[in-house]
Structures are given as C-alpha cells and as structure tokens.
Amino acid sequence: MSAILIRFGLYTILLLLAVFVLREQVNLPKEELLTDALLVQAAIAAVVMLIAGFVMKLFEKAATKLPKGRCIICKRKVLSGQTYCRDHLRELVGEERERGRHEPLPRG
Numbered sequence: 001m002s003a004i005l006i007r008f009g010l011y012t013i014l015l016l017l018a019v020f021v022l023r024e025q026v027n028l029p030k031e032e033l034l035t036d037a038l039l040v041q042a043a044i045a046a047v048v049m050l051i052a053g054f055v056m057k058l059f060e061k062a063a064t065k066l067p068k069g070r071c072i073i074c075k076r077k078v079l080s081g082q083t084y085c086r087d088h089l090r091e092l093v094g095e096e097r098e099r100g101r102h103e104p105l106p107r108g
Helices: 002-025 036-064 086-099
Strands: none
Touching (some): 002 036
C-alpha cells in the first residue's frame, strides 16, 4: 500500500509539472480551468500522498519486526497467525481423526 501511495504521489507531481509547462508554452483548450490555485492544491495533495506513503512504509517495516506468535500449549515461537506449533497441531489433527468428526458425510 505504501508503494502505491508513493508512486501515485510522484506520478501526480510529474503530471502537474508537465501540465504547468504545457500551459505556459502552448495554448491549451479550456486553459481557464487550469488555474494556479488548482495546480497548487493538486501539488499539495501529491506531497501529502508522498508523506503518507513514507510514513506507512515505516509502519510496515516496524510491523515485520514485531514478535511472532507462540504455541498455546508449549509456548514455542510459531509463525504469525498460527496458534499451535507443528507437533501439537499434528497431535490435535490426529485426535480429531480418531474421533471421526471430520469424516465425510455419507451420501444416500
């Protein structure tokens, strides 16, 4: 998401510079719509997008450094979003298979 904001902000600034130069050099149709105030407001919006993109990039980097999760049973580190380590997950799946809860329903 941060890369999208940064790119969009940079491309907007590039487009605004091109429009400004074209407006000064060439007589564009509907030139009265492209006022200096409009170009300045668009440039401010582009700079805000750039700043937001860089701030989001910092938060994304900080989020990757957060501690990972831990297994509920043995407290070993597990990947983010997981609840059990591999050993305990295998045990739980084996127990569920023995109980027969996850067998397919008979059709008939």
